[in-house]
Structure formats: C-alpha cells, structure tokens
Amino acid sequence: MPDAPAPKPASGPRRAMERLGLLRPIDLALHLPLRYEDETRLTPLRQARHGETIQFEGVVVSNHIETRRRRQLLVSLRDDAGDSVQLRFLNFYPSQQKQMAEGARLRVRGELRSGLFGREMVHPQVKPVDADTPLASALTPVYPAGAGLPQVYLRKAIAAALPRAPLDELLPAALLPRTLPPLRQALEFLHHPAPNVSLATLEDHSHPAWQRLKFEELLAQQLSQLQSKALRAQHRAPVLRGTALVERLLAALPFELTGAQRRVGEEIAADLASEHPTHRLLQGDVGSGKTVVAALAACVCIDAGWQCALMAPTELLAEQHLRKLVGWLEPLGVRVAWITGSVKGKKREALLAQAASGEAQLVVGTHAVIEDKVQFAQLGLAIVDEQHRFGVAQRLALRRKLAERGLEPHLLMMSATPIPRTLAMSYYADLEVSTLDELPPGRSPIVTKVFALAKRDEVIERIAHEIGQGKQSYWVCPLIEESEESDLQAATATHAELAELLGDDRVGLLHGRMKAEEKAAVMARFSSGELPLLVATTVIEVGVDVPNASLMVIEHAERFGLAQLHQLRGRVGRGSAASVCVLLYNGPLSESGRERLKAMAETTDGFEIARRDLAIRGPGEFMGHRQSGADLLRFADLEDDAPLLVAARALAPKLLAQHPAAAQAHVQRWLGGRAELMKA
Ligand code: ADP
Ligand code: MG
16 A cells, blocks of 8 residues: 655645644734734825835836945936836846836825935835825734745735635624624734724724624633533532631630731631532732631641641741640640641551541641642642632642542632732633721831842941841842752851851851751751841741841842732831831843832732833733633733723623523633633
C-alpha cells in the first residue's frame, strides 16, 4: 500500500498566521485591526496640513535621479488643482522609475512634510491609476501581524473567513443594551468600516461595534462565574452551628471586637450554617484584625463537632498563626495540630494520625502540606490566609478531602490586598465578599519617608537612637533579581554590618533559607523585645505581628512591587507608638518606580494602594496569571469598560434563568475549554 502523502507543512504567511493562533474562521473574525488607513477619499494638496497622512492623485511633471548628495529618485507631481509636491525615494527599482514616468497619473498615500525644496513625501505608497479608478469603499484595516505576514495576505484571509465564521446571534435582542449592534454586524463593521466613520471612536474602542465585542466577553465571564456558583449550590456541605465556644473566646480576648469584625463574623456564621459549601473572600487591610475573625469561624466549626484547617502561604506565617491561635484557643480546650514541611518523622506521623482520626480539631500549616498530605476525619471549614484567590487545583484538592461522604468543606479566603471594585465584580463574581473596613482603635498612623540611598548612614544613626529609647525596628534587605542565593548574601552582609555598628547581641537575622526552628527562635527573641533590630528578607512580608516595632527601613525600595511594599509597611504601626517607614531608593528611578514610591508616600489606605497598583500593572499582573483567568479578557478593559461590566453583570442572571441554552452556547463560544479555568 502506498504511503499516504504527508500533510503539506504550512509555509510562509500561512505558518505565520498559525503562530498567531489564527486557525479557524472564528479566530480570524476576532483578529481585529489595530488601526485603519483612509483610502476612501482624495485630499487636494492645498487643504492638507504638514505632518498629515493623506491620499491624493496627481500627474508626474518631472522624474529624475539625483546623484549629487545621495543617490535618490525625485518625482514631481501636480494635482488637479495645480498644486505640486515632490516624492523622494532613497531605494527604488528601475521598474518603479518607469512606472512614474512623466505624464503618468498616480494615486499617492503618505505623510506630507516640508523639505528643503518645498513640500515633499518620502517613500509614499504609489499606485498608477486612471482618472476614473474607484476609491476604496471602506477604511483599510491594519492588523496586528508578526514577521512574514504581509497585511495584504492577512486582509484577504480575514475577508474570506468572515462570512464563514459562526457568528449567529445567540443573545435575545430584547435583553441586550439597545445601543449595541448584532455581533456579526459589529465584526463586519470593524473589519471594513464605512468611509465616513470617526476614526477616533474606532481607535479608542468606544464605537458601539467595539462595545458589543467587549460586552460579549464580559458577559461570558459573568455567566461562567454564575454557573460555577450555581454548581456549588448543588453540592452539599456540613451545616455548622455553635455559639458556646465563640462566647468563651470573646470573653477571653484582651480586646473588644470592632464593629466590622462583629459584622463579618456574623456573615461568616451565616455561611457556615448553610447546607451548601460557601466560598467567601474576607478582605481587610493589613492590621485590620483578620486573624481573630478566623478564630471565631474556627470556633463555630469546632463547636459543631467538625475540623477546621488553617492554611498560610509560608511556614513563618503558619507559625505566627499557631502562636496566636493556640494562645487563644488552647486555653478553651481546643486541640491544635501544626503540620508543616519541616515537621518530620514520628512526630509528623503522629500529627497526621491526629488529623485523620479527628482528634486534632484545628490543623494549622502551609497550603502545600495540607492539600497533599493531610487526611481529615471530617473537615468542615478551610481557612486560607493571605491569598487573593485560592487556585482552582487547590480548591479541587480540598473538595476531594470529603468526596467519599458527598460533602464539601466551606471555604474562607483572607486577603490583605483589597480588591478594586471592578475586579471584584468580574473575577470574584462567584465569591461572597466581606470587607473589614475599620482598623482596631488606638493605632497611630504610619509616616512614610522616601530618601535616596545616600542617606543610609543617617538612617542607621536614627535606628541607634530608637534602640536607645527601647523601640524596635525592621531592616528589610533589597530584593535581588538573580536568585534567592543573592538575596541571602545581601541579608547576611547587611546583618554583619549593622551588628558591628550596633552590637552583636542586638541585631537578629531572618531569611528564607533558615530552618523553621531557627526562624521561630529569632522571631521569639524579637517578639519578646530582646532583639531591638531585625534584619530580614521579604520572608517577613506577610502576617508578622510585633506591636512594639515602630520603625521599618526598606533598602532599595524601588525594586519592590507596590503591594509588597504595602504589606511590608504593615509590619509597623501595629502598636500605639507613632511609626515610621523609611524607603531608601537608588536612582535614577523608572517611571513606574517613581509612581510606586509616590503612592507609598501619599497614602496608607490599602484600597487606594490597590487601585494604583492595578493602574500601574494592569489586571493580569495584579492577580497573578493563570490562576486568575485575568488574561482571558482580550477586548474589554476593566477600568474603561466598567459601565459595560455593570450591564453584563445585570444581564447574566436573567439570561441564565430565561434562556439557559443561549447562555451555555455563549459561554462555549467565548471561553470553550477555558471556562474550566474560571471555575471551581
Ligand atoms: P491582619 O488583618 O493583618 O491579619 P491581625 O489579625 O494580625 O491583622 O491583627 C493585627 C493586630 O491587631 C494583632 O495584634 C491583633 O491581636 C490586634 N487586634 C485584632 N483585633 C483587634 C481589636 N478589635 N482591638 C484591638 N486589637 C485588635
Ligand atoms: Mg494576617
């Protein structure tokens, strides 16, 4: 039997198109122009301004190659009104010169400039025409294209694909905002806009055709989030109710809850009493007191006879929680197990056994450990600290913990990075959100100062002074791009330097490579006040809580992200003493570096910081890729298109209720397999 012919490998422009993901007609239909060229009309030279790109027609009056300075082809052209312009070509073929022979009529498109010898165009596009050659009937699209993909080829491919692309209207017209055209019409328009349209509205994407497209994808996102929420409502969770332990905790706490803590506590208690798994995001600025809210939730769960897991991103943070939670809960008789990567051997097995038997009522550890290693007898509630959004894989892993009983635990995610409103409305549409919008009383505001690195010595003197006053400080070492190794070197060097200046027994060192026990020992000495100064890498970024620390120095602050700076700064200002955060930078600053430091100096409000961070970085980076699905928004911009987002958000539940099949088809069209990414 003869071999079947090997499929011919796509070559040239076809390959280039495939590389851009332009495979199916729909891909081509959704590949939209970056801008347009107006070849629909001719502009008399007399009316054109310098610097303007125009199209005109004229007859060649002279054509010669000039060789005196640099070899170039000079062609003089006169338009029908008698005005002339010179075309200049530095590279040209003989055939081009022939094409532009005296007496030829040319249609020319280019930028009009004023040159040494009057008005000129350098390397314009030129086409020989007759007096009656028709003009383009639509604006000419210019598409994003990689190397090896000529515009003409792409234009033809798109024009051919457009009628074949499945673009039937899925959404009932009556439910759509009235200003939006049907999808097919919108796309046909964007690829071939009519001559008289305002280019500005096309290029800034405010034209109704663009709006329709953005609305489509925002709607798909809303629908898929609602679907995942609806799916969750079909799953079952243990009903957790209990007040006795909560009351005992409240009586034992050395402070009164803030109004916000009380309100959020009640919202969470209502979740836990539901027979369906609830996923809630608790956001509150650094220091707003999320840990005690977590403790209250844990109490409800444990009181109801179920286990609670508390997960933190790092061991250091896990240890901090343990200390605090154990301090609060153990005296009430709650049995706590701490399981992290560094607990090994027999001890680890014993702890795992306690979790598996249900003997441990509260299990504290890092995400990784709890997801992978720990089996629970009956997990009722998982609390995830300092995570915007628990990843899909992680949520699925949790679900599996109780799978055999057909139950799913409730989930509470806590984040110190407040989520700007538009992000909350789009990416968190499937979550309940609570906000701690009130700080515990008695906090004094943090003053932030930005200095050039040249002031480093003065800052060290200031620390010596603080130490004399019995105050404590942090020194955060520069972030070093290359590796964790270099971060470590920077920290050890700074530690050695400061220890020599200020006294060996006064300066502690904390970094990511230390063993958990070593870290814990240093933290304990700092917490007790024995060590006045702690030199640290960003391991202290989240959750570290030493109220007596009132000064923080961040060296090379320009290297840190805005959210990270805000988190770090949140380590001070936790007690009643006035606190200072010093940002030392090494210039010259980049544009965004300057903006970050400026934001830090201007505000301590986490919401404002998050808003500016979003503006500086955009949603994809802000949320961390993949996990967020932020990169799935191709056309819409959350800030600019907030009104469309609001409209999509209003339409989604109606569509799901009244036209479920259309809703499903819409999600499929826009998200296809990727819908899974946004769920769970
Ligand atoms: P975060 O929200 O950053 O996790 P924490 O839970 O670590 O904040 O709380 C910060 C500090 O405020 C801790 O020392 C905590 O004990 C204290 N705290 C929490 N709630 C209150 C309150 N209602 N009154 C006084 N202090 C509080
Ligand atoms: Mg915290």
